[in-house]
Amino acid sequence: MDALPFALLLCGVFLFAGAVKGLLGLGLPTVAMGLLGLAMPPVQAAALLLVPSLVTNVWQLLAGPRFGALLARLWPMMLGIVAGTLTGSGIIAGAAARNASVALGIALALYGLVGLLKPQLRVPPSVEPWAGPLVGAVTGLVTGATGVFVIPAVPYLGSLDLDRNDLVQALGLSFTVSTLALAVGLALHGALPLAASGASLLAVLPALLGMWFGGWLRLRVRPETFRRGFFVGLLLLGGDLARRGLA
Structure with missing residues (x-):
């Protein structure tokens, strides 16, 4: 892709993904992976989202x-995420790009x-010692295979009866660990070229501008209405990506 169209694509995707995160508190890596995945292999999209994802999630x-x-409370889950991501990153960084595209589409559709459905899950504290590492490991494998950090981490964290502020911070912790582990996994497999790192750094500004706009918009619209549209969009986008990978 030529430099100007690539720059416009990068700015547009991360402006929108940042706005989603500013409005809903999540979604930047998921939206970025889904939209970039329409134009490039998932491993390239994953490399581009690393820096803006890290900056915005550390902020959160x-x-x-x-x-x-x-x-x-959550460190066993975080260790599981690291182990699973390092194990699974060979999938997205390997030669089977078509399989990675299908996996990305399925992950997005499942999250949507x-x-x-918003299932009402409740995890008793007594099962957290084994459920946390298991959920972390599965989340890591999905992250390593697709670059998407949310399944099953987000539903699991939502089931821990955390208050809203703690949940937002717990999501930030999970996404930050996932981003760092994915960066290490891609680097170990030689899938983190210097050019992608530079482009990822350039994506930080539109991502932060998008977050600011999303925060401004949150005060003026009903987030729940946007949330439903967001998940419908993910479901359709994921289905389209899976279909393209299988075609």
Whole structure:
């Protein structure tokens, strides 16, 4: 792709993805992977989202006051995410780009379906010692295979009876660890070229501008209405990506 169309694509995708995150508190890597995946292999899209995803998620992580308490509770899940991502990153970085595209489409569609159905899950504290690492490992495998951090981490964290601020910070922790682990996994497989790192750095500004706009918009629209449209869009986008990969 020529430099100007590529730059316009990058800015447009991360402006929109940042706006989604500013409005809903999540969705930047998911939206970026889905839209970039229409124009390039998933491994290239994953490399481009690393820096803006890390910057915006660290921002979200540090926005709350209970980082230490959440880390003490969730560290087994975080270790599972790291182990799973490093294990699965060979899929997205390998030669089977078609399989990675199908997996990305399925992950997006599944996340869209879960978001629309909003299952009322409740995880008792007694099962967290084994459920957390298991969910983390599965999330890591999905992250390594697709570049998408949300399944099943987001539904699991939503089932822990955290208050809203703690949940937002816990999501920031999970996404930050996933981003760092994915960067290491891609680097270990030689799939993190310097050019992609530079382009990823350039995507930070439109992502932050999008987040600011999404925060401004959140005060003026009903987020729940947008949320439904967001998940319907993910379901359709995921189905289209899976179809393209199988065609």
